[in-house]
Amino acid sequence: MPEPEVFEALRASAEEVLETMFFCCLAGDDAKPESGGAENRAPAPLLSSRLSFRGAPSGVFEVGVSVPAARGLAANFLGAEEPEVSGKQVADVVCELANVLCGSVLSRFRTASVFDLSPPDLTPALDCPEASRCSFDIAGGMLTIALRFEEGA
Amino acid sequence: MPFNALIVDDSPAMRVFVRRVLELSGFASGACLEASDGEQALALLKRQWVDVILTDINMPVMDGEEFVRRLDRDDALKAIPVLVVSTDRSDNRVQRMLQLGVKGYIKKPFFPETLRDKLEDVLGATDART
Numbered sequence: 001m002p003e004p005e006v007f008e009a010l011r012a013s014a015e016e017v018l019e020t021m022f023f024c025c026l027a028g029d030d031a032k033p034e035s036g037g038a039e040n041r042a043p044a045p046l047l048s049s050r051l052s053f054r055g056a057p058s059g060v061f062e063v064g065v066s067v068p069a070a071r072g073l074a075a076n077f078l079g080a081e082e083p084e085v086s087g088k089q090v091a092d093v094v095c096e097l098a099n100v101l102c103g104s105v106l107s108r109f110r111t112a113s114v115f116d117l118s119p120p121d122l123t124p125a126l127d128c129p130e131a132s133r134c135s136f137d138i139a140g141g142m143l144t145i146a147l148r149f150e151e152g153a
Numbered sequence: 154m155p156f157n158a159l160i161v162d163d164s165p166a167m168r169v170f171v172r173r174v175l176e177l178s179g180f181a182s183g184a185c186l187e188a189s190d191g192e193q194a195l196a197l198l199k200r201q202w203v204d205v206i207l208t209d210i211n212m213p214v215m216d217g218e219e220f221v222r223r224l225d226r227d228d229a230l231k232a233i234p235v236l237v238v239s240t241d242r243s244d245n246r247v248q249r250m251l252q253l254g255v256k257g258y259i260k261k262p263f264f265p266e267t268l269r270d271k272l273e274d275v276l277g278a279t280d281a282r283t
Contacts, residue, residue: 020263020264021170021262021263074166077166077169077170078166078170079170079173079177089165092164092165092166095164095166096164096166096167096170099240099261100262102240103260104242104261104262107242116211117240119213
């Protein structure tokens with residue numbers, strides 16, 4: 001899959017998903033594509049979620065959200081004030097964000113056929129080598145999305 | 154007349170989101186039941202009648218497709234209208250669920266108004282709103 005096409009899908013999906021269900025928007029038009037990984041970015045506390053998908057194509061999808069931004073997204077999604085939102089709820093919302101983003105991204109590739117998403121898991125860090133990766137400024141911090149297709153996709 | 158709803162989704166966050174859309178849409182709220190998979194939902198339906206079911210597809214234990222099949226095989230439950238709320242946007246899946254008799258298929262992400270409009274179609278705009 002050509003990287004520009006993947007980056008555009010990541011950006012468009014981030015914009016769509018945040019606006020419709022998380023009542024938030026990307027801050028500016030400055031997506032930061034990162035080929036090969038985000039290891040060289042300044043480390044920041046992240047809440048990360050990963051899921052895999054099977055079909056044509058198969059692969060791995062990851063989302064990382066800086067902690068303050070994740071709290072804001074969770075409050076918006078749940079219709080609550082930030083101090084009322086528990087750590088577990090924030091984690092649940094990040095997992096749901098990963099789930100919805102993954103479905104949205106895959107639907108943008110014409111070749112994608114029926115796919116099966118695994119339940120999203122919370123992970124200690126973004127750890128998807130050789131993924132196409134894109135970061136976006138959002139209120140409270142940063143959203144990073146990574147997508148890797150399995151070989152042959 | 155208050156309407157009872159059943160939300161079936163393995164994501165607790167998503168259940169809260171859907172419940173909130175129901176509340177903000179002005180539907181007369183009776184009981185709003187929640188289940189995390191189809192099997193749990195069927196157990197709840199043995200104890201309480203609902204007027205509408207909103208279900209995800211991709212769930213552990215019993216997925217949404219099997220859940221809808223089970224509803225259709227039960228004479229007491231087959232009349233309950235079902236709306237699917239799912240990440241799966243594939244045409245194959247949508248067509249299969251519609252053939253199984255669901256009343257609507259809402260693809261995530263969606264604006265809350267989309268869910269409200271589908272609920273109005275199913276429940277009847279004048280009867281269901283407070």
